[in-house]
Each structure stands twice: as C-alpha cells, then as structure tokens.
Amino acid sequence: MKAGLIAGGALAAVALGAAALSLAWTPFDPTAMSVAARLQPPGAVHWLGTDHLGRDILSMLMAGARTSLGVAVLAVAIGAGAGVPLGLAAAAMRGRWLDDAIMRGNDLIFAFPSLVIAILITAALGPSAANAMVAIGIFNIPVFARVTRAAALPLWTLDYVRAAQVAGKRAPRISAEHILPNIAGTLIVQATIQFSLGILAEAGLSYVGLGAQPPTPSWGRMLAEAQTMVTLAPHVAIVPGIVIVLTVLGLNLLGDGLRDALDPRLKARAA
Amino acid sequence: MIGVERLSVAIGGRPVLDDVSLALPPGRITGLVGESGSGKSMTALAIMGLLPDGARATGRVDLDGRDLLALDDRRMSDLRGRRIGMIFQEPMTALNPLMTIGDQVAEVLIRHHGMARDAAATVARLRLDRVGLPGARFPLGLFPHELSGGQRQRVAIAMAIADAPDVLIADEPTTALDVTTQAQIMDLLRGLVADEGMALLLITHDLAVVGSTADRVAVMQGGRIVEEGATADLFRAPGHPHTRALLAAARHRPARAQAPALPGPPILRVERATRSYALPRRAPFAPTGHLRAVDDVSFSMQPGESVGLVGESGCGKSTLTRMILGLDPVQGGRILLDGQPVVAGRMPGALRARVQVVFQDPFGSFDPRWTVERLVAEPFHLTGRPRDWQDQVAAALAEVGLPADAMRRHIHQFSGGQRQRIAIARALIIRPRLIVLDEAVSALDVQVRAQVLDLLSRLRESHGIAWLFISHDLSVVRSITDRVLVMDRGRIVEDGPTRRVLDAPESAAARRLVAAMPRMPGETS
Numbered sequence: 001m002k003a004g005l006i007a008g009g010a011l012a013a014v015a016l017g018a019a020a021l022s023l024a025w026t027p028f029d030p031t032a033m034s035v036a037a038r039l040q041p042p043g044a045v046h047w048l049g050t051d052h053l054g055r056d057i058l059s060m061l062m063a064g065a066r067t068s069l070g071v072a073v074l075a076v077a078i079g080a081g082a083g084v085p086l087g088l089a090a091a092a093m094r095g096r097w098l099d100d101a102i103m104r105g106n107d108l109i110f111a112f113p114s115l116v117i118a119i120l121i122t123a124a125l126g127p128s129a130a131n132a133m134v135a136i137g138i139f140n141i142p143v144f145a146r147v148t149r150a151a152a153l154p155l156w157t158l159d160y161v162r163a164a165q166v167a168g169k170r171a172p173r174i175s176a177e178h179i180l181p182n183i184a185g186t187l188i189v190q191a192t193i194q195f196s197l198g199i200l201a202e203a204g205l206s207y208v209g210l211g212a213q214p215p216t217p218s219w220g221r222m223l224a225e226a227q228t229m230v231t232l233a234p235h236v237a238i239v240p241g242i243v244i245v246l247t248v249l250g251l252n253l254l255g256d257g258l259r260d261a262l263d264p265r266l267k268a269r270a271a
Numbered sequence: 272m273i274g275v276e277r278l279s280v281a282i283g284g285r286p287v288l289d290d291v292s293l294a295l296p297p298g299r300i301t302g303l304v305g306e307s308g309s310g311k312s313m314t315a316l317a318i319m320g321l322l323p324d325g326a327r328a329t330g331r332v333d334l335d336g337r338d339l340l341a342l343d344d345r346r347m348s349d350l351r352g353r354r355i356g357m358i359f360q361e362p363m364t365a366l367n368p369l370m371t372i373g374d375q376v377a378e379v380l381i382r383h384h385g386m387a388r389d390a391a392a393t394v395a396r397l398r399l400d401r402v403g404l405p406g407a408r409f410p411l412g413l414f415p416h417e418l419s420g421g422q423r424q425r426v427a428i429a430m431a432i433a434d435a436p437d438v439l440i441a442d443e444p445t446t447a448l449d450v451t452t453q454a455q456i457m458d459l460l461r462g463l464v465a466d467e468g469m470a471l472l473l474i475t476h477d478l479a480v481v482g483s484t485a486d487r488v489a490v491m492q493g494g495r496i497v498e499e500g501a502t503a504d505l506f507r508a509p510g511h512p513h514t515r516a517l518l519a520a521a522r523h524r525p526a527r528a529q530a531p532a533l534p535g536p537p538i539l540r541v542e543r544a545t546r547s548y549a550l551p552r553r554a555p556f557a558p559t560g561h562l563r564a565v566d567d568v569s570f571s572m573q574p575g576e577s578v579g580l581v582g583e584s585g586c587g588k589s590t591l592t593r594m595i596l597g598l599d600p601v602q603g604g605r606i607l608l609d610g611q612p613v614v615a616g617r618m619p620g621a622l623r624a625r626v627q628v629v630f631q632d633p634f635g636s637f638d639p640r641w642t643v644e645r646l647v648a649e650p651f652h653l654t655g656r657p658r659d660w661q662d663q664v665a666a667a668l669a670e671v672g673l674p675a676d677a678m679r680r681h682i683h684q685f686s687g688g689q690r691q692r693i694a695i696a697r698a699l700i701i702r703p704r705l706i707v708l709d710e711a712v713s714a715l716d717v718q719v720r721a722q723v724l725d726l727l728s729r730l731r732e733s734h735g736i737a738w739l740f741i742s743h744d745l746s747v748v749r750s751i752t753d754r755v756l757v758m759d760r761g762r763i764v765e766d767g768p769t770r771r772v773l774d775a776p777e778s779a780a781a782r783r784l785v786a787a788m789p790r791m792p793g794e795t796s
Contacts, residue, residue, distance in 0.1 A: 159630035160638045163697070166596055168623045168653040181640045263640075 005257025011250025072198030079140020087148025192255025373411025
C-alpha cells in the first residue's frame with residue numbers, strides 16, 4: 001500500500017515538477033521550429049526526439065504539462081467545489097424536495113454526452129484552454145454530487161450522527177464535521193479519477209482542435225498532430241501517449257494511497 | 272461424528288487457539304461460551320476451514336476419520352454446506368438481498384448435487400416449511416427485505432439445513448433478535464437437533480441461552496477450553512475460576528440506587544404522542560396505508576427515576592425514543608421535557624442539553640476519525656465549551672473508569688465495553704437530567720455488562736439523573752429499573768413497578784416477554 005503512495009507521488013511530482021520547471025527553463029524553446037531537424041528519433045541532443053516541425057518533444061511535453069494539468073486541476077476544482085456541497089445538501093435533505101431537485105438537475109446534465117457538450121461549449125465560447133476547463137468542470141459537478149450523496153447517505157443513519165444531532169448540531173455542521181471527513185477517502189479517489197479523465201478530456205478536445213490553440217503546447221494536441229506520422233516516426237505519438245498514461249497511473253496510485261494514509265483505522269492496523 | 276482434537280491456531284505467530292479439544296456428538300447441543308476474543312468464533316472457523324489468511328493450525332478436525340485441516344480449499348468447500356452448516360449472528364446481512372429466499376435455499380442443493388432447479392425448489396419449500404415459514408404466507412419468491420429479523424434467521428437456518436448436514440454451527444444466532452423471537456429460534460434449533468439427529472455447536476456469550484438449551488457446555492478463555500461438562504453440573508458446581516466469574520457476572524445484580532425518584536414536576540411527560548409512517552402502496556392509486564408506530568402513548572417520569580421500556584422488535588420503542596430525543600417529529604399529542612415542548616429540529620440548546628443518549632452499538636456510536644477528547648466534548652456544543660473543557664473530559668472519563676491518556680486516542684483502539692463507557696462519559700459531560708439508554712448493554716459480554724450496570728447504578732445515585740432504559744432484555748431491566756413500561760404495537764400496554772410487572776405480568780405482551788426470557792439453571796425468574 002505504502003509503495004503505491006510513493007510511486008504515485010513520485011510520478012505526480014515528476015509531472016508537476018516538469019510543469020513548474022517549464023516556466024523557467026526548457027531544453028529548447030517548445031515553439032521553435034527547425035525543419036532541418038524534423039522527426040529526429042530520441043538521441044543525445046533531443047532526448048525524446050523532435051516532431052514534424054523539428055520542435056523538441058521534451059520541451060513541448062514540459063510546457064504542455066502546464067496546460068494539461070492546469071485544465072484538469074481546475075476542472076476537478078470546479079466539479080468538486082460545486083458538486084460536493086450539492087451532494088452533501090442532497091444527503092442531508094434526503095427524500096425532500098431539495099434532494100429531488102439536485103438529483104434531477106444532475107440527471108439533466110448526465111443526459112448529454114459530455115464530450116459532445118464540451119465541444120458545443122468550446123465551439124460557442126471559442127476554442128481555448130480556459131473554455132475547455134469550464135466545459136470539463138461542469139461535467140464533473142454531477143459526478144461529485146452523486147458520489148458524495150451516495151457515500152453520505154448511509155452515514156446519516158449511523159449513531160454517531162444521531163449523537164451529533166442530540167448534541168444540537170444542525171445538518172450543515174454535521175455534514176462538515178462528521179460526514180465530509182468520513183467520505184473524504186471516496187472523494188479523493190473520485191477526484192484522482194476525474195483528474196485523469198480531465199487530462200484525457202483535455203487531450204480529446206485539443207485533439208479535435210477545440211482545446212489549447214497553437215502555439216500553446218498541450219499533450220492532446222501533440223497526439224493529434226502525431227497521428228498522421230505514426231508509421232513514419234512512431235516516437236512522436238508514443239512519447240506523449242506514455243506520458244499521459246504514466247501521469248494518469250500516478251494520480252490513481254496517489255489517490256488510493258492518500259485515502260489509506262488519511263484513515264486512522266488503517267494506520268493503526270499497519271502499525 | 273465430528274470432533275476437534277488438540278487444535279492450536281496461531282495468526283502471525285500470535286497463538287489464538289491453544290490445544291482445543293471438543294467432541295460434537297450427533298443429536299446433542301454443545302454450547303461454547305466465553306468472552307469476546309476468547310476464541311469461540313475462531314474454533315468455529317477452524318471447523319469450517321475458513322481460518323483467516325496467515326493462520327497456522329496444528330492438531331486435527333476430524334469428520335468420520337478424515338482430517339479436515341489437511342483438505343484443500345476445493346474439497347473443503349464441497350463439505351461445507353453438505354456436511355457442515357453454519358448460521359451467523361446477523362440475519363440482516365447473512366442473506367443476499369437480491370435473491371429470493373427460495374433461490375437462496377435451493378442454491379445449496381444445486382451447488383452440491385447438481386439438482387435440477389424444480390427439484391431443488393421442491394426441497395427448498397420443504398425446508399422452509401420445516402423452519403416455520405409455511406408456503407401460504409411465505410412463498411419462495413419473497414425477498415429478504417420483506418421478512419422480519421427472526422424470519423430471516425429462519426431462512427438462514429433453512430439454508431444451513433437444506434442439505435441435512437451432520438453438524439450445524441450457530442454463532443450467536445439470536446443475539447440480534449428480541450427475546451420472544453430468540454425463544455422461538457432456540458425452540459426450532461432444539462427441534463431440528465432432536466428430529467434430524469445433527470450435532471449443534473452453539474456459540475454464544477449469553478449463559479442463560481446456553482443454560483436452557485445445551486446438553487454440554489465448554490467454557491473458553493484466552494484460546495483454551497478451561498472447563499467442559501454437562502450443562503446442569505457445570506452450572507451447579509463450576510470448577511474453574513473463570514466459569515465461576517462468568518456465572519457470577521451473569522447472575523450479577525447491581526446494588527440498587529438508594530436515591531428514589533424525586534418529587535416535584537416530572538422531568539419527562541409524554542402526552543398522547545402519536546407517529547405513523549406511510550406504508551408502500553399495494554397497487555397504483557390504492558389509498559396509502561399508514562402504520563401507527565407510536566399510538567397514543569402517555570407516561571411521565573420523575574427526576575432521578577429509572578424506568579425501563581421493553582417490547583419486541585417493531586413494537587415502536589425505537590420510534591418513541593427518537594421522538595423523545597427530538598430526532599423524529601411528534602405528529603399528534605406532545606412531549607414535554609422539563610415542562611417545555613420537544614419539537615424536532617427546533618429545540619433551544621438549553622432544553623436539548625437536558626437529555627442525552629447512549630446507543631446500542633458501541634462500534635457505530637463514534638466518528639472513527641475523531642479523538643476521544645473531541646468525541647466526549649461534542650455535547651458542549653449545546654452549552655458552550657467551558658474554558659476547562661479538557662479537565663472536564665478527563666474527569667468524565669475518570670468517572671467511568673478510563674485513564675486520562677484515553678483522550679488522545681481514536682475510538683478503534685478501545686474494546687466494546689470501553690466504548691460503551693466512553694458513550695456514557697459523553698452523555699454525562701453536560702450533566703443532563705435524563706439519559707436515554709437504547710439497548711446500551713445488549714452488545715456487551717456478561718462481565719463487562721455487569722461493570723457497566725454497576726457504573727450506571729452508581730452514577731444515578733451520585734448525580735440524580737433519570738434513566739430511560741430501552742431494552743428487550745428483561746434481566747437487565749429487572750436489575751436496574753424501578754418501573755417498567757411494556758410496549759406492544761405502538762401502545763403502552765402495561766406500566767408498573769418492575770418487580771410486579773416481571774413477577775405477575777398482566778398484559779399478554781408482558782406475559783410473552785417474561786415467558787420467553789431465557790433462564791439460567793437454578794434461577795427462579
């Protein structure tokens with residue numbers, strides 16, 4: 001269990017570190033083209049090779065991490081920021097009109113295929129990384145609301161919540177003090193899943209040209225541009241693909257590890 | 272014939288069973304008693320071949336000359352259900368909620384004999400008839416949620432006996448049930464053993480259940496069987512000190528609080544309180560039926576009085592408790608606490624601070640993420656946290672016999688009995704005038720229970736707190752209350768001094784409860 005936390009943390013730290021480092025330094029200018037040096041395989045000068053316009057892939061990945069991770073983080077923040085309170089409120093008001101209103105609102109959003117609506121939003125507002133973030137974030141709201149409500153509902157029947165009611169605490173306070181900490185594990189795991197999906201969704205939107213716009217690098221656009229060259233120079237597609245996979249894997253491991261590390265019951269068992 | 276010979280089990284190098292030998296003769300009931308952690312359930316798991324990962328077992332579990340410990344998992348799972356059946360404590364979770372009761376019983380037969388579905392259903396029908404669920408009222412297509420706890424336990428028994436096993440292992444089969452249901456289930460098990468000649472291993476912490484049912488009893492302590500013998504002999508003349516201690520604890524009567532009920536205005540007045548629930552409609556557009564969970568209930572309690580509220584499951588006592596605590600709204604009538612009305616969701620803190628509660632389940636009553644200090648201090652929310660709150664928490668813990676260093680720990684580091692003490696400390700911290708104890712000792716071992724009952728009795732004397740003791744266990748009610756209310760189908764059917772009600776019950780419900788109460792050999796009532 002511990003190993004997962006460390007490995008996940010390391011992978012996530014590498015991705016975040018690369019994104020942070022790219023603000024100050026990249027091996028090459030990620031937007032500088034050099035047709036003479038195009039489609040070079042990984043080597044001593046260009047560690048991960050160059051793409052069809054001769055741009056350094058490592059530099060693009062580092063700068064692209066900013067876009068991809070930034071969009072995913074903010075999309076999760078939007079989704080959790082709105083979804084978790086809605087889910088807590090629905091669970092606290094279970095069976096009453098507010099619960100129904102929140103959950104039917106969720107169904108409404110769920111009824112639309114997310115990527116299609118994200119395409120619609122970015123097409124309407126103009127393609128940009130910021131709009132992609134908002135579009136993905138909106139679709140995270142019902143996910144978090146549902147998971148929160150489902151995890152919170154059984155807790156409302158437990159005696160310690162009754163004891164808090166007998167101690168005169170009202171639903172918002174009980175939700176904050178007793179419910180939220182006890183469902184945090186579930187939410188952390190869900191957040192890492194949504195984070196991974198956010199990276200994939202950003203990649204998807206950029207792939208169809210509705211995410212980050214050139215020359216801003218993004219992992220999704222790198223994949224999209226590499227598509228036509230996959231037989232000619234496979235590394236151009238494989239390298240960003242592996243980076244996306246490893247980042248998503250690292251985040252999932254990190255989420256699982258955090259959930260276990262934050263639970264005092266599991267801590268005691270390991271000791 | 273199945274027997275355990277010199278069985279020792281260690282988990283991670285720590286011994287949990289030490290040289291256990293036990294014979295389970297056919298047609299006989301063998302009781303296995305002891306406190307939690309004494310190794311009762313581990314013995315059952317060893318017989319079933321369900322020891323946890325990392326457990327190392329030596330010795331023999333013998334079934335007709337075969338050593339079950341030596342069998343691999345596939346062969347063992349073939350024997351389970353066919354030769355050895357098991358009944359678990361919690362009928363609510365022992366059944367699959369998505370399968371009909373008929374399918375669950377039939378599954379055992381299909382699994383072991385490859386029986387055709389129709390044939391298996393026929394046998395399942397017979398088995399369900401045998402455990403007292405006749406086809407007219409309990410068709411095979413029922414789902415577990417449509418049954419009561421006792422009925423579910425009957426289904427679990429039907430599953431366990433579906434294939435007429437040689438041995439039936441029942442691990443606390445009635446602990447989760449009320450007394451009258453418990454008596455019926457024990458009757459059923461006795462009948463099955465007599466009719467079908469199976470051996471029954473009855474594991475329980477309730478000595479009265481064993482005393483009134485088992486032919487032989489083995490007493491466990493710290494992974495060893497410390498005494499074994501015929502039930503009547505063992506209860507009459509226990510040889511081992513631990514057996515004597517268990518029996519003494521089970522027969523223990525806490526010293527009666529000297530402080531009688533105080534005169535003056537009542538602390539609690541319930542006036543014609545009513546609450547009903549809408550039942551699911553039988554058909555679309557059919558009128559909604561209502562269940563009157565609490566029906567026109569009136570009683571009052573004096574300050575410092577100790578009152579028992581007893582009744583079978585589903586009689587409405589839990590609903591009434593929640594109404595008194597202000598958790599469920601009162602639909603008709605009213606409830607006055609210290610002269611002021613209890614209104615769910617809108618009670619001023621000062622009024623709410625006069626009543627506190629201790630719940631049944633020592634495991635679900637505490638937020639696992641909080642330290643004991645924070646947990647015990649939670650009711651200060653009502654009164655405002657005093658500056659010396661930590662000292663007060665330490666004092667409350669000391670009052671219930673826990674050291675001050677308990678404050679920094681989490682709840683999972685405490686045993687069931689300690690948790691129940693912490694729950695009492697939490698209820699006491701703001702000095703309420705009434706404490707509601709909702710089955711507060713039913714989950715505890717006899718010795719721990721005796722200690723908690725003594726503690727309650729002492730606290731009542733020193734603080735003049737009134738107790739409302741909700742229970743289905745009449746022996747507990749008898750030992751700690753002055754007055755008892757008997758509830759049946761939402762109504763209070765009897766209200767009188769505890770001794771009088773238990774010795775000469777007038778209502779049918781009270782007579783049922785008294786008759787069903789398991790008695791230890793040598794105990795009059």
